[in-house]
Amino acid sequence: xxxxxxxxxxxxKKTLVILGIVGVVLFVLGTVLSMSGGHGHEAHGEHExxxxxxxESASLLASADAQDEGSAHAEEHGEAxxxxxxxxxxxxxxxxxxxxxxxxxxxxxxxxxxxxxxxFFVAVQYVAQxxxxxxxxxxxxxxxxxxPIAGILMFVSWWLVRYDVFHWTHASLYGPGGDEILxxxxxLWFWPMESGSALPxxxxxxxxxxxxxxxxxxxxxKKEIFAEDINGGVDHxxxxxxxxxxxxxxxxxxxxxxxxxxxxxxxxxxxxTLFGWYxxxxxxxxxxxxxxxxxxxxxxxxxxxxxxxxxxxxxGKFIFGFSIFWTYVWFAQFLxxxxxxxxxxxxxxxxxxxxxxxxxxxxxxxxxxxxxxxLLLMTRDAKRHMSLIKVVCPIIIAGHWFxxxxxxxxxxxxxxxxxxxxxxxxxxxxxxxxxFVALTSxxxxxxxxxxxxxxxxxxxxxx
Amino acid sequence: xxxxxxxxxxxxxxxxxxxxxxxDICRQVExxxxxxxxxxxxxxxxxxxxxAYAVFMLVWEGIGVWGLxxxxxxxxxxxxxxxxxxxxxxxxxxxxxxxxxxxxWRMSINRAAEAMTIFAVICAACFPGLHMGRLWLGFYWALPxxxxxxxxxxxxxxxxxxxxxxxxxxxxxxxxxxxxGLIPDFASIRDRATxxxxxxxxxxxxxGWDGAAKTWGRYEFVxxxxxxxxxxxxxxxxxIVSFDFATSVIPGWHSTIFPPYFVAGAIFSxxxxxxxxxxxxxxxxxxxxxxxREHVELMNIIIIxxxxxxxxxxxxxxxxxxxxxxxxxxxxxxxxGAATGPYAWAFWALIICNIIIPGTLWFKQVRTNFITSFxxxxxxxxxxxxxxxxxxxxxxxRDYLPSSxxxxxxxxxxxxxxxxxxxxxxxxxxxxxxxxxxxxMAEVKSIIKSxxxxxx
Numbered sequence: 001x002x003x004x005x006x007x008x009x010x011x012x013k014k015t016l017v018i019l020g021i022v023g024v025v026l027f028v029l030g031t032v033l034s035m036s037g038g039h040g041h042e043a044h045g046e047h048e049x050x051x052x053x054x055x056e057s058a059s060l061l062a063s064a065d066a067q068d069e070g071s072a073h074a075e076e077h078g079e080a081x082x083x084x085x086x087x088x089x090x091x092x093x094x095x096x097x098x099x100x101x102x103x104x105x106x107x108x109x110x111x112x113x114x115x116x117x118x119x120f121f122v123a124v125q126y127v128a129q130x131x132x133x134x135x136x137x138x139x140x141x142x143x144x145x146x147x148p149i150a151g152i153l154m155f156v157s158w159w160l161v162r163y164d165v166f167h168w169t170h171a172s173l174y175g176p177g178g179d180e181i182l183x184x185x186x187x188l189w190f191w192p193m194e195s196g197s198a199l200p201x202x203x204x205x206x207x208x209x210x211x212x213x214x215x216x217x218x219x220x221x222k223k224e225i226f227a228e229d230i231n232g233g234v235d236h237x238x239x240x241x242x243x244x245x246x247x248x249x250x251x252x253x254x255x256x257x258x259x260x261x262x263x264x265x266x267x268x269x270x271x272x273t274l275f276g277w278y279x280x281x282x283x284x285x286x287x288x289x290x291x292x293x294x295x296x297x298x299x300x301x302x303x304x305x306x307x308x309x310x311x312x313x314x315x316g317k318f319i320f321g322f323s324i325f326w327t328y329v330w331f332a333q334f335l336x337x338x339x340x341x342x343x344x345x346x347x348x349x350x351x352x353x354x355x356x357x358x359x360x361x362x363x364x365x366x367x368x369x370x371x372x373x374x375l376l377l378m379t380r381d382a383k384r385h386m387s388l389i390k391v392v393c394p395i396i397i398a399g400h401w402f403x404x405x406x407x408x409x410x411x412x413x414x415x416x417x418x419x420x421x422x423x424x425x426x427x428x429x430x431x432x433x434x435x436f437v438a439l440t441s442x443x444x445x446x447x448x449x450x451x452x453x454x455x456x457x458x459x460x461x462x463x
Numbered sequence: 464x465x466x467x468x469x470x471x472x473x474x475x476x477x478x479x480x481x482x483x484x485x486x487d488i489c490r491q492v493e494x495x496x497x498x499x500x501x502x503x504x505x506x507x508x509x510x511x512x513x514x515a516y517a518v519f520m521l522v523w524e525g526i527g528v529w530g531l532x533x534x535x536x537x538x539x540x541x542x543x544x545x546x547x548x549x550x551x552x553x554x555x556x557x558x559x560x561x562x563x564x565x566x567x568w569r570m571s572i573n574r575a576a577e578a579m580t581i582f583a584v585i586c587a588a589c590f591p592g593l594h595m596g597r598l599w600l601g602f603y604w605a606l607p608x609x610x611x612x613x614x615x616x617x618x619x620x621x622x623x624x625x626x627x628x629x630x631x632x633x634x635x636x637x638x639x640x641x642x643x644g645l646i647p648d649f650a651s652i653r654d655r656a657t658x659x660x661x662x663x664x665x666x667x668x669x670x671g672w673d674g675a676a677k678t679w680g681r682y683e684f685v686x687x688x689x690x691x692x693x694x695x696x697x698x699x700x701x702x703i704v705s706f707d708f709a710t711s712v713i714p715g716w717h718s719t720i721f722p723p724y725f726v727a728g729a730i731f732s733x734x735x736x737x738x739x740x741x742x743x744x745x746x747x748x749x750x751x752x753x754x755x756r757e758h759v760e761l762m763n764i765i766i767i768x769x770x771x772x773x774x775x776x777x778x779x780x781x782x783x784x785x786x787x788x789x790x791x792x793x794x795x796x797x798x799x800g801a802a803t804g805p806y807a808w809a810f811w812a813l814i815i816c817n818i819i820i821p822g823t824l825w826f827k828q829v830r831t832n833f834i835t836s837f838x839x840x841x842x843x844x845x846x847x848x849x850x851x852x853x854x855x856x857x858x859x860x861r862d863y864l865p866s867s868x869x870x871x872x873x874x875x876x877x878x879x880x881x882x883x884x885x886x887x888x889x890x891x892x893x894x895x896x897x898x899x900x901x902x903x904m905a906e907v908k909s910i911i912k913s914x915x916x917x918x919x
Contacts, residue, residue: 131468184788234470252775260782273720273783276775317563328698332722339710340717344787453470460466463565 003450006303008443016432023428030422034096093164095416101161102412103423107430108157109262110286110404112150113279114434117287118143119218120251122225123244126237131457132314135307135448136295141225142442143290144218146434151211154262158207165412168268171196182268189265206261210254217247225449232451255280263404266411270348274333279407281329285322285369286400292319293393294438296386303447309384310461316383323373323396330366351410357417361406368399401427465913473916474568477752481908484753485651488900491748492652493661496897499747504893511886517879518593526596528876534869535859539877540590541707542851543884546732547587548630548704549725549847552697553733554580555637558644559693562686567914568761570906571753575744576737577641578899582891583736584634586884591626593880622706629703633696640689646672647682647905701729708854715795715858718783724776731769731817732847734762738840740892742833744901753902756831763830766843770821777818794861796853805870806857813853816846 093101121140125133162169173179174186174196186195191202220243228236256276264275272278292315298304337345352358372395382388409417449455479487496504521528531538554576561569595601602608605627607617617624649669656662672678705725708716738759745754780797793800801810820842824830829839856871895901 129471181788185786188786237470249771252771253778256775256779260786271783271787273718273776273779274723275719276779277720277723324695328702329723332702333719336706336709336717336719336721340712342712342717453468456466457468 003446004303004305004448005445006298006439006443006447008439012439013436016436019428020432023425023432025425026421027425027429030420030425031096031100033420034099034418034422035094098164099413099416099418099422100426101157101164102409102417103426104157105161105165105262105266105412106401106404106408107426108150108154109279109408110401111146111430111434112154112258112262113283113404114287114290115144115146115150116214116251116255117283118145118291118438119147119214119221119247120284121287121291122221123247123251126241126244127248129241129454131454132311132461134452134454134458135304135311136291136315137449137452138225138442138445138447139294139298140287140291141222142438143287143434144222145437145441147211147215147218149433149437151208151215154211155204155207158204165266165408166268167411168265169200171198185268203261206257210258213250213254214247217243217250221247226445228449228451229446234453236451237453255283263407266408267348267351269344272333272337272345272348274329278329278333281322281326282400282403285319285326286397288315288319288322289393289396289400291315292389293397296389296393298447300386306448306459310463311458312386312389313380313383313463314461316377316389319373319392319396320377320383323370323377327366327370327374330370351414352406355410355415355417357413357415357419358406358410361402361419365399365402365406368395369403372399467913471914472755472757473914474571474755474757475753475907475911475915476755477916479752479911479915481911484902484904484908484911485655487750487753488648488902488904489652489655491896492898492900493655493657497747500893500897503889507886507889507893509886510882511890514879514881514883514886517876518589518883521593521876521880522596522598526594528874530872530874530877532869532871534862534867535856535871537855537859538871539852539873539881540594542848542855543881544587544590545704545851545855546848547583547590547884547888549701549729549732549851550736550844551580551583551587551633551637551733552701552726552729553737554578554583555633555640555693555697556730556733557737558640559690559697562690563694567910568758570910571750571902572737572741572758572762573906574641574644574899574903575741575896575901576733577637577644578892578895578901579737579740580637580733581634581641582888582895583733584630584637585891586888588630588634589880589884589887591623622703622710625703626707629696629700633700636689636693636696640686640693643682643685643689644903644906645899646670647674647679648900648903650674651904652900698726701725713858714789714791715784715797715854718780720776720779724773727769727772727776728847728850731766731773732843734766734769735840735843735847738762738766738836739844742837742840744896748896748901750902753907756833759833759836760827760831763824763836763839766821766840767824767830770817770824770843774818777814791861791863794858796857800861801853801857804857804861806853806860809849809853809857813846813849816842817850821846 092098118140122137122144124130125137167173168182168185168189173182183195187202189200189203190197193199193201221240224236224240224243228240259276259279263279264271292312295304295307295315296312299307334349337349352362373392376388376392376395377383382392405419405423452458475484526540529538529540531540554573557569557576558573558580561573591605592598592601595604603615605617605624607619607624646669649665650672653662653665653669656665702722702725705721709718709721711717741754742759745751777797780795784792784795784798792798794804795801796810796813801807804810821839823835824839829835860869860871862868
């Protein structure tokens with residue numbers, strides 16, 4: 001086989017830069033609007049009904065929360081929030097700033113997932129000895145170049161956003177008259193420091209450790225994969241397999257703990273044993289959609305001729321199947337909490353269903369991530385045609401951004417979350433940066449591994 | 464054109480030809496039963512008869528003969544039910560999901576695994592049926608049939624009813640799938656039959672299969688459709704079994720991770736049972752060239768993966784139990800209280816049998832060795848039985864009221880009914896292995912060219 005190289009042309013870079021600039025403009029515009037628009041309640045003032053609903057749900061949530069919080073903190077939600085400052089604590093950030101923080105965190109988690117799934121997909125293919133996927137393995141691998149950047153972004157921005165995004169960081173919750181439940185959980189975050197310490201050591205160590213391990217395995221795997229191009233033989237393949245196994249074990253554990261730390265602890269009283277796998281399912285299907293979309297775009301630009309309708313069909317099946325899997329996990333979590341109807345659990349869904357700002361996202365989430373992919377990818381032909389992949393993948397990619405938006409925003413913004421130019425703008429900025437990193441690395445090496453022991457199988461893949 | 468990479472291990476060894484496959488598999492069906500088969504059958508029948516006595520007494524006297532008490536209303540009965548349903552899952556996974564993933568190594572193990580599924584589901588169904596006390600009324604109670612008992616109607620909100628639907632659908636689809644796969648092989652046996660009776664019996668069973676290209680086309684089409692149907696069914700069955708517990712508000716039962724965690728556990732235990740059966744079958748039926756070391760290793764790898772998923776679920780359960788800060792959570796099956804309480808032995812049996820001992824499969828020497836694989840497969844079967852026992856009995860034994868705390872002591876009828884299902888399972892499996900082709904000849908022949916080792 002001859003080598004094929006992707007060139008990240010000036011034209012493509014220019015398009016991305018323009019998109020990035022549009023993103024910045026939208027973001028600034030959104031920020032200015034949210035500064036002048038004031039708080040969420042006023043912003044929605046003209047919709048009498050929405051405001052009413054919001055008030056109703058505020059009391060609903062307050063009563064639900066009163067049961068699981070210490071009495072001193074029952075007022076946490078709703079309008080009473082401003083009183084928090086009275087505890088001699090950090091002042092609540094301004095509305096617009098808080099919204100930026102919330103948004104930043106959504107994108108941190110979302111793009112971290114995309115990066116790590118890039119590596120996860122490669123590892124799974126190696127461990128399972130899959131032959132069909134060889135043609136676009138490097139597309140997947142290129143996503144993982146974001147891992148170190150995601151790690152740095154998350155680590156740095158955490159200190160910035162913590163008091164607004166992570167309620168449990170407030171020192172006043174601990175000690176006498178504090179929140180009993182959070183006091184019980186405190187060691188998870190603060191150990192071995194004192195509860196409420198400004199340095200939640202255990203939490204931070206985990207974050208650093210996970211990114212370090214992921215990055216280390218990524219570097220090892222990447223090294224072997226590219227060395228195979230030069231040396232040939234099956235030794236590099238075997239070594240990649242070995243590292244992939246190690247990575248999968250680490251990932252199996254760290255993805256769940258990461259989900260608890262970075263997402264579930266935003267609603268610190270709420271819990272769900274399935275949450276780790278829910279986040280994983282969302283990351284995974286989103287990653288598959290991005291891999292498929294980049295592959296198709298590359299193909300349409302004349303690259304990757306070794307990937308044909310048979311390979312697309314298979315990745316289409318993956319997207320179809322794992323969309324259903326995500327829905328399965330979503331449904332399991334929702335149904336079980338809905339059915340048992342325990343206030344400390346249902347509060348999570350009430351915040352998302354009953355608060356007017358989020359109700360539409362709740363249903364949109366299901367439409368974008370289940371109904372549309374399910375119907376659009378049902379037939380055999382749909383999975384084999386690039387035009388349909390190009391329709392379904394963006395739907396899923398947007399859908400899972402909303403999924404993370406819905407996991408994070410209500411816990412941070414309470415009743416005041418919004419969606420507008422700011423959110424779109426920041427997503428575009430992150431997306432452009434991500435693509436820049438991924439495509440730059442993709443251009444550095446041949447597009448597919450010419451010495452891969454399964455390349456021949458992949459070339460003759462026919463279904 | 465089919466291409467197989469040189470790094471893949473051969474799946475059929477000994478340089479078999481297509482004709483050898485027919486000979487090797489049909490020999491078993493056509494010949495006289497071996498001594499070891501007779502011995503196995505005798506043991507199974509004894510177990511079945513002893514168990515039948517326990518079942519008879521249970522139906523005659525009522526379920527009071529079991530060791531259940533007011534606090535612990537479910538124990539061995541539902542433990543065994545979940546255990547058997549779980550075992551069934553591997554068969555469908557191999558036949559349906561591995562078919563969708565085009566895994567060639569499923570070819571020589573799918574037939575036996577599917578048979579195991581069907582027999583395991585039959586054994587599982589015994590328990591809810593017998594638990595109703597009056598089996599003959601079960602249809603009215605479990606199915607939404609119009610009846611003459613006034614307003615009596617099934618409870619559509621109950622996961623127990625969803626179970627009835629899920630398992631009966633699963634059973635039907637698995638049976639049809641298995642049977643359709645058998646038809647071409649029955650036809651082979653029919654064509655080779657030398658006496659009238661077997662010609663007639665296998666002739667009837669093969670539905671007049673003619674082996675035409677069009678017939679094969681339809682056969683493959685049906686297999687694909689059934690695989691597509693069976694795949695969501697594998698997930699749904701154990702999901703709904705997990706709902707039996709998770710929809711409740713019992714600490715330890717009410718857990719959102721239950722659905723996928725139960726499915727993973729089911730595949731884990733099912734593969735262990737497939738290994739147990741096939742490791743015996745390959746020796747007794749001389750199938751060493753078809754069920755190779757590679758097959759055993761691959762099955763062990765699936766056990767490692769699903770066992771790993773289950774281990775993460777245990778860790779999650781343990782962690783979230785602590786994280787909730789709810790004191791009742793300290794009495795669930797995955798908690799500090801469980802590890803140190805009166806059922807500590809059951810807790811540690813679970814940890815040792817499901818995590819520590821299967822953990823040795825990470826070593827290649829262990830997972831490619833037939834004897835260690837066999838021992839570990841039995842250990843996992845025991846461990847997965849304990850998992851269900853722990854979930855059910857330990858969580859129930861610590862009621863909300865300490866005055867209601869209780870222990871469960873099985874009676875001989877608890878044990879007896881379990882022995883009955885074990886006897887039933889092995890009797891059915893032995894009958895299958897004698898009269899039906901245990902390996903799908905038609906499918907194995909299709910990979911002889913691409914995945915068979917050449918004769919030395």
